[in-house]
Amino acid sequence: AQSVSQHNHHVILSEAASLELGCNYSYGGTVNLFWYVQYPGQHLQLLLKYFSGDPLVKGIKGFEAEFIKSKFSFNLRKPSVQWSDTAEYFCAVNAGNNAGNMLTFGGGTRLMVKP
Amino acid sequence: GAVVSQHPSRVICKSGTSVKIECRSLDFQATTMFWYRQFPKKSLMLMATSNEGSKATYEQGVEKDKFLINHASLTLSTLTVTSAHPEDSSFYICSARDIWGHEYNEQFFGPGTRLTVL
Numbered sequence: 085a086q087s088v089s090q091h092n093h094h095v096i097l098s099e100a101a102s103l104e105l106g107c108n109y110s111y112g113g114t115v116n117l118f119w120y121v122q123y124p125g126q127h128l129q130l131l132l133k134y135f136s137g138d139p140l141v142k143g144i145k146g147f148e149a150e151f152i153k154s155k156f157s158f159n160l161r162k163p164s165v166q167w168s169d170t171a172e173y174f175c176a177v178n179a180g181n182n183a184g185n186m187l188t189f190g191g192g193t194r195l196m197v198k199p
Numbered sequence: 200g201a202v203v204s205q206h207p208s209r210v211i212c213k214s215g216t217s218v219k220i221e222c223r224s225l226d227f228q229a230t231t232m233f234w235y236r237q238f239p240k241k242s243l244m245l246m247a248t249s250n251e252g253s254k255a256t257y258e259q260g261v262e263k264d265k266f267l268i269n270h271a272s273l274t275l276s277t278l279t280v281t282s283a284h285p286e287d288s289s290f291y292i293c294s295a296r297d298i299w300g301h302e303y304n305e306q307f308f309g310p311g312t313r314l315t316v317l
Binding site: 118120126127129130133174186189190191192 | 233241242243244245248292294305306308309310311
């Protein structure tokens with residue numbers, strides 16, 4: 085079974101600072117990788133996803149993530165955060181063997197951006 | 200974009216009663232819907248996978264008699280928490296996958312239902 089680890093539980097940054105949130109997964113086969121964001125009081129929204137091809141994936145709102153297969157990682161990055169990026173971020177993995185399309189989520193990282 | 204709704208958004212009930220939560224895909228058909236539970240300051244835990252016209256598949260540790268799931272149509276799945284107890288209080292979130300699967304494995308999430316059992 086796959087598992088997902090997000091090592092940073094809480095991150096506090098000032099506006100314009102750069103962001104990198106770690107995500108590691110454990111699964112030996114083909115995976116599909118996702119980052120979701122949950123703004124306060126809102127539902128989960130997809131930021132970006134990786135299925136195949138270029139391991140550097142660009143998503144919405146200036147976010148990007150890089151899939152490094154050798155490290156089993158899919159870290160989320162943004163060069164310059166804004167106050168509006170304050171939210172909880174979840175990394176998720178789906179095993180590529182189409183196991184019912186179920187997603188396994190990491191524990192989440194709560195980001196607070198100070199104005 | 201694909202929209203998933205949940206009803207109700209909040210529900211408070213007495214211990215021992217049953218509560219039904221609806222999950223609807225508003226502008227697409229979903230053969231598969233997923234039910235998650237989110238504890239405070241915790242991540243989402245998959246409870247079950249709901250397939251239209253067949254029995255749901257429950258994750259280990261989830262009581263199927265406690266959490267009844269029905270997926271009678273391509274746009275509606277329901278989760279019924281039977282004989283609810285205070286420990287069932289949680290945030291329940293559903294997601295749906297487009298029947299056509301043009302975005303392979305992408306799930307669209309509902310806004311969640313906060314259940315409080317007194």
